[in-house]
Amino acid sequence: MAQKGLNGFFEKYLDETNIFKSKKALQISYTPETILHRDIQINTIAGILAPALREEKPSNLFIYGKTGTGKTLCIKHITNHMLSVAETRGTGLRIIYLNCKMKRIADTEYRLVAQIVKEMGQEIPATGLPTDEVYNIFFKLLEKNKDKITIIILDEIDQLIKKAGDEIIYNLTRINSDLVHTQISLVGISNNLIFTDAIDPRVRSSLSEEEVVFPPYNAPQIQDILKKRAETAFKEGVLEKGLIEKCAAYAAREHGDARRALELLRVAGEIAERKSLSKVRIDHLDEAEEKIEKERILEIVKTQPKQSQVTLLSIILLFEKEEKTCLTGDIYEIYKKLCAKTDLRPLTQRRVSDIIGELDMLGIITATVVSKGRYGRTREIKPNMPHALKQKIKEVLKEEQGLS
Ligand SMILES: Nc1ncnc2c1ncn2[C@@H]1O[C@H](COP(=O)(O)OP(=O)(O)O)[C@@H](O)[C@H]1O
Numbered sequence: 001m002a003q004k005g006l007n008g009f010f011e012k013y014l015d016e017t018n019i020f021k022s023k024k025a026l027q028i029s030y031t032p033e034t035i036l037h038r039d040i041q042i043n044t045i046a047g048i049l050a051p052a053l054r055e056e057k058p059s060n061l062f063i064y065g066k067t068g069t070g071k072t073l074c075i076k077h078i079t080n081h082m083l084s085v086a087e088t089r090g091t092g093l094r095i096i097y098l099n100c101k102m103k104r105i106a107d108t109e110y111r112l113v114a115q116i117v118k119e120m121g122q123e124i125p126a127t128g129l130p131t132d133e134v135y136n137i138f139f140k141l142l143e144k145n146k147d148k149i150t151i152i153i154l155d156e157i158d159q160l161i162k163k164a165g166d167e168i169i170y171n172l173t174r175i176n177s178d179l180v181h182t183q184i185s186l187v188g189i190s191n192n193l194i195f196t197d198a199i200d201p202r203v204r205s206s207l208s209e210e211e212v213v214f215p216p217y218n219a220p221q222i223q224d225i226l227k228k229r230a231e232t233a234f235k236e237g238v239l240e241k242g243l244i245e246k247c248a249a250y251a252a253r254e255h256g257d258a259r260r261a262l263e264l265l266r267v268a269g270e271i272a273e274r275k276s277l278s279k280v281r282i283d284h285l286d287e288a289e290e291k292i293e294k295e296r297i298l299e300i301v302k303t304q305p306k307q308s309q310v311t312l313l314s315i316i317l318l319f320e321k322e323e324k325t326c327l328t329g330d331i332y333e334i335y336k337k338l339c340a341k342t343d344l345r346p347l348t349q350r351r352v353s354d355i356i357g358e359l360d361m362l363g364i365i366t367a368t369v370v371s372k373g374r375y376g377r378t379r380e381i382k383p384n385m386p387h388a389l390k391q392k393i394k395e396v397l398k399e400e401q402g403l404s
């Protein structure tokens, strides 16, 4: 940087109108003081779990609703209350919370039970023991805690079942028949509604002794949530009139997702802050939306398997060269060259064609089937993203694959 580049930088930094009072309050992990519009769900769940405080086994409970409808927030709120009451009353109550989305926790039955055991204070090797042995350790730990109820919460349980199958839930619900001094209750939480139809009815009914649904928030409800949070997060008067309403409307457009709404508001604030403005304007919301979408796509690209990344890179490179839609065969030629450069074992064209289909499903590219008359049908493929993002993705992919 040239020396004069710093001229006034620090002064400006210090004088900068600070938009935020507490940006933390807009982070997803932040626990708000009040939970709005969820009284029915909170009271119902509290009623279902309350027997645990009398050392009676609560029914197993299945909670479902789309992302950002407050499921995680509410269950943590309720169980924290229960724990503090249990503590003052000297009741034995144990609550184990696991988020099954976390990597390496819940891709096998072994890992899940090992993680539960770990939460109970005992280390188990990450692999190696027979699964039965892990269960035995789990049983012993449970029994050692005489007359106590253990509530096991499996958040994002759909992720667990997707990876490890549904048998595991059935096994967990059956454990009680082998326990003498103690009982466990299961709480499963799912973001995915369709998932419940896909699991074995036997498993579903063992988990769903009780069910609670979290409906999406409507726009006015999201407004209330945002307003409350904005009071803590922003300095007074920095939000343009109508901004919260618009932000809520955006979030309610797909489904009423409070997480998305909060993120949108935070990013809009950051954009205004970076521009050294003293107000967050409504048009910053559009910019924020674009930025979030860009980050979402980048994240997807980064987490793709190597073969998909190389396929995507081939598409981007070919499209750049030809400036028109590409055909699978041409993509495959580039793909093979890239494989040779990166020491990747090339897949068959058929398999690469499948990967192209997957990338299409993710919305990163578009593949249109066109008829070539008597030559059959083929797919015309092109990247589906703004130019700047394409360049960024190209850089990221080249770096990941060690290509220059
Ligand atoms: N009723 C509510 N009142 C205040 N904040 C909420 C409410 N519902 C959700 N939130 C906030 O929205 C975000 C997403 O909520 P979360 O409980 O993680 O949703 P889910 O688990 O259903 O995906 C969190 O930051 C949470 O604090």
Ligand SMILES: [Mg+2]
Pocket (backbone or CB within 6 Å): 071, 072, 073, 155
């Ligand atoms: Mg959640």
